[in-house]
Amino acid sequence: MSMQAEPLTRRGKKGTGAGPENKEVGQDRKQKTQGRAAALLIIPSMIVLGIVIVYPVVDAIVMSLQKDAGLDPATGSFVAGGFAGLYNYIHWILQQCNTPGGQASCPAGTLGSQFWSATGTTFLLTVITVALETVIGFWMAIIMSRTFRGRSALRAAVLVPWAIPTAVTAKLWFFIFAFDGIANTLFHTSILWTGSEVPARSAIIIADVWKTTPFMALLILAGLQMIPDQVYEAAKVDGATAWQRFTQITLPLVKPALMVAILFRTLDALRMYDLPAIMTAGANGTTTLSILVVNQIRIGFNSAAALSTITFLIIFIVAFIFVRFLGANAVESATNSGKVK
Amino acid sequence: MSVSTLDPRAAKAVARRRERWASSRTYISAAIILIWCLLPFYWMIVTAFRDVGYTFDPTPWFTHVTWDNFTTVFSESLGNHFARNLLNSLIVASATTAVALLFGVFAAYALARLEFRFKFLVLGFVLGASMFPGVAIVTPLFQLFTNIGWFGTYQALIIPNISFVLPLTVYTLTSFFREMPWELEEAARIDGCTQGEAFRKVIMPLAAPAVFTTAILAFIGAWNEFLIASQLSSEATKTVTVAIAYFAGSQPHQEPYTAVMAAGTVVTIPLVILVLVFQRKIVAGLTAGAVK
């Protein structure tokens, strides 16, 4: 019934010709050469990632331990802040600010007072958009995988939202959701899309779902295409209903692709910036962590570096949970490769 | 199974009716998807063709049609070099896709096929690239690349782009490679192929849908990259996303909606064509795999 069934029979056929001794010799040689081969194959990727990721991350961590430059009241010039220890981290997590009266909780209107609300907003937007994108993307992929006339046109059309640069998309939706914009005109409504919390978040969610569902759909579609038609036909012959076929064949077989798609969408959504920045500028409960980072960069780098590092850790934890407990399959199956073989 | 006990002709009719119903349902769904995906795009095109003096006119069909916005987009006298920008984007995105795919296939092959220690660590490291807020990467990279004189070069754009698309490339390819019937590769080796040949001639055709899908995603990702390009490109290497951000109204405070939408249209259409071409490849890849 499952994918493994077929390869097994295939191996059965071809394997017999090879003979068991041959295999064992191969196994032995494998042990010695595979490590080195793997290293050679992986190194190019590691180097590129190293330059672009490791250096900035290390840089950020070093910076985050420095105080931001403060103003010398006498000269009016900025002077370096010196070593700060974990002050910048405490500042964000406990929402404590330096005030003329000493340490106190950050007053409304400072960036420091927005850390937890931004974290909440980021997670809320992530959960809703990723859930919607997964469901709609799956549905789109199933439709696209069917054979019918105009299928390739549909596939191209679905990619249009994903292909438009994000900055243009954000502008487009900002324009659409203006009070006198096309959305209100078309539906004869007078909703203040960017004027209060629920509509503003909905507008961002709609725009994000529109833009990134194709990404989901395409990855899931590729997964669907790897399932041989014979598997379905066999199931049909066995009298499985459409729902049974979906839950017992499609879902398990697509799961690796699906988990990768969800994992990457989640990581991207947790760093969402352009859409809320352009559509609402973070007003009405739409300030995400990335918006907070950008705003803070304009005020003080070192504190922004701490916030970036915190964001990094939050996303790391989410990814870890994904990979460890929800079985983002690329990792799980890859680490188990020895066993499965 | 119960169907077979019925009169065969009636059963056929039922099946045909069911099929027709299924296919019309497919068409209805396809239509809904089309409308959902293309309606905002349609509005973008309508705006792109609208006279700038009617920017805010909410008439939902084509009125006050003009080519002016497209002329503006390509107008060198206004300081726009959009054709050049398109070429730059093409260079950056193609190079990124090619290299990321090559590296990605290497890494994914190792991760899916070979046994070695620290595999989990490698996968975690690859994923780490997708965890740091993009905006926080720009400043250190800017300093690094200006220090080594890479400012305004193509590699200053391509290398960060590779690292942005590489995690997804590696993960997708790994997960698909896991599902490959590797026995075929072994069989091919026994037939006298080297491991490389076996991989190329047997596995790659089977993996084509996944590889092309990954290529499309990588290409679009690189094509749409903005942050790095906005800081590290010079006039000569500026990409389209940056160029669009540089559009301006004829007056300060005036939002150049119509020009931006025209530029968005110009940028999107080559991608759609590209996807249409790639689609054929995907189908071709599939059938090739099936024949072998």
Next chain:
Amino acid sequence: MRHSRKFASLAAVSVLAMTLAACGGGGSGGGSTSGGLSGDAGANLDGRGPITYVQGKDNSNVVRPLVDKWNADPAHKNEQVTFKEQSDKADQQHDDLVQNFQAKNTGYDVVDVDVVWTAEFAAKGWLQPLKDKLAFDTTGFLPATVATATYKGTLYAAPQTSDGGILYYRKDLVPTPPKTWDEMMGMCPIAKKNNIDCYAGQFAQYEGLTVNAAEAINTAGGVIVDKNGKPAVNTPEAKAGLTNLVQAFKDGNIPKQAITYQEEQGRQSFEAGKLLFLRNWPYVYNLAKTDGSSVVKDKFGIAPLPGKTGPGASSLGGHNIAMSVYSKHKATAMDFMKFMTNEETEKFYATQGSLAPVRADLYADKDLVKQLPYLPVLLTSIQNAVPRPVSPFYPAVTQAVQINAYAALKGDKTVDQALTDMQAALAAAGSQ
């Protein structure tokens, strides 16, 4: 395969460079902002040679002809100017400048800075003080514009273009424009009778709200930051100012959708004939006259912003031109700054780009006024203008103002609470 090897070696080289950069840059990470301030500011004062001028998108093709003109002058054969164009977005311009100043880029000789960034860049030691050898004569410049370029008593930039808010009104419905805020509110029944909205400005949560809130507070006699740079917004005057806006929202004199308005949405509404009064910048004038979709082409007039008793206190927009301390050719840079702000150039800004001049006498120039009829009104506006807080922490200041003013306008907070929070947030911004 050949390609991959090439890339691998390229990558290896850069890893090496990376470690070197890390070693070199690590120690001075925090010190780069103040490091050798006097050193850089004191160097290359007589330097002459080619320079680069950096400015945001040249919307209306003003800079290119000027640079061409400068370069065509045989005297500048060895002092050619290259124009580096930035994005159209203020935020991106700001970030790009910071990025390059931090890297001590000698290629950014002369830069165009928004009036609100001048203090920040000056305090960070990135702008050349315009004194002694590099003194800049501001005689004839509008005083408010000079104030935006001055930090701690020193001039750090030359005013280049200005901008002030003006009141657009429907002259077919209101024969004489209101002089005071109360008068304007008193005219709102006219709007109601004609089934249109009364007044709008820029009230979405973004920089425009800081401009509008500051205008309301300044007009009522309050301040956001006092003369010594200390926050002083929790006063009865400031409360009266902000209350004016809050009350107008409550009464419906400002339509509820104005909470989403930036400049363009207000213009759209006014051009569609749906608004009686609009606070906006001079750019609306030409567009409302010429836009195809404008139904108010000949039906609107302009006036200074309404105040408490006379003209209101506009916030000041516009740009200054400044010199980087890292420039190698400061003498050339100085000449170019003078060239970019001389009488003839200022006139060219106005005629070619509708950019408001910073020189007072140009507002009386007959030809100019004929072409830009709003100039006299704009002059009143700029003469009564108050610069937005001149603070090296401006990005934090504007956040504090925007977020709290927005909450008050929406009714999420009382005016008292909003001003208390604003005061506290401003104080926290200054004591980082």
